[in-house]
Amino acid sequence: MTTHPRVAAWSEADLDVVGRVRDVVRAPARVLSTDGGRVDPTAPEVVQLAADLVATMRVSPGCVGLAAPQVGEGVKVFCVDVSAHPKTRDHHGTFVLCNAEVVESSRNEKAREGCMSVPDLTGDVKRPSRVVVRGQLPGTGEEVVLEANAFEARALQHEIDHCDGLLFLDRAAGAHAIYARQTYL
């Protein structure tokens, strides 16, 4: 697999705006179950949203990705950064994609997922571990087609699902594939 040089070189500094930390909404907020609208990746409000998503991801412990519906915006924009995660193989560091979709996928693997918008539950989800994703970079609007594997592939699909109004709960492998997170009373 080869990483995409433009995406790997991208950082939120390219956006040239200061991101604001936003509140993360939780299920059952309707925006999380609504198919997001497509955006103009060059629009100033989309550039600001991209910066906000990265800023919010950065301050959230363990967060490797955040999609616009999770900050209450029903549109197809998300950020990821899996560079510090132990399950990561190849990766592109921090990047934001607009209007992204999976164009190719293979090699299903099952793993347990959690989500900042569903803080009390985790679930086993089977997803392809190799994907090709097409999307646009915010700001320039440049179209990119990138390959991802292992944990980055999983993170991308989880975030693209958010943009399409799907939670990991919608992909749970079965009735015994959802677990209550340990809560301390």
Add this chain to the structure above:
Amino acid sequence: MTLLAITVLGHDRPGIIAGTTDRIAGLGLNLEDSTMTLLRGHFAMTLVCAGGASATEVEEALAPLAADGSLTVTVRELPDQQPQGLVGTQWVLTVHGGDRPGIVSAVIGEVAEVGGNVTDLTTRLAGELYLLIAELDLPASVDTDALAVALRSVADQLGVGVTLRPAESDEL
């Protein structure tokens, strides 16, 4: 040989399963199918055992578990019945949204309407979020696209989201 259904419900603490299975083994019963989980923090277990002991004997043997009043134990003899094989196609149904009364009955009512059978069910209330995941056996004659439409219509009325997907299994 009798088949017994044993349920143990109540306040969770370490050692309930050990105490139950130890007494079951002591009666020479074979533990066949079982399921145990925590429901809103309460211990909930159902066991099906086969062996030579009667329901009364098992109830007496398990009585010490319930002695302090924190657990309820029931033992019932099950009629001899061949398990029905799955006859149709297998599906996973997910429903989630804001908690309100009647979600399960409304959604599962649509499944029953077409002769579908629920083979596994979990519901969870996590904060404001209500979640239902059911595994379904749908007769081959069911128009699953039409069922998905009916489920979406019920879900819309309830203000919840629904997904119906084929249950996938990889043959290896």
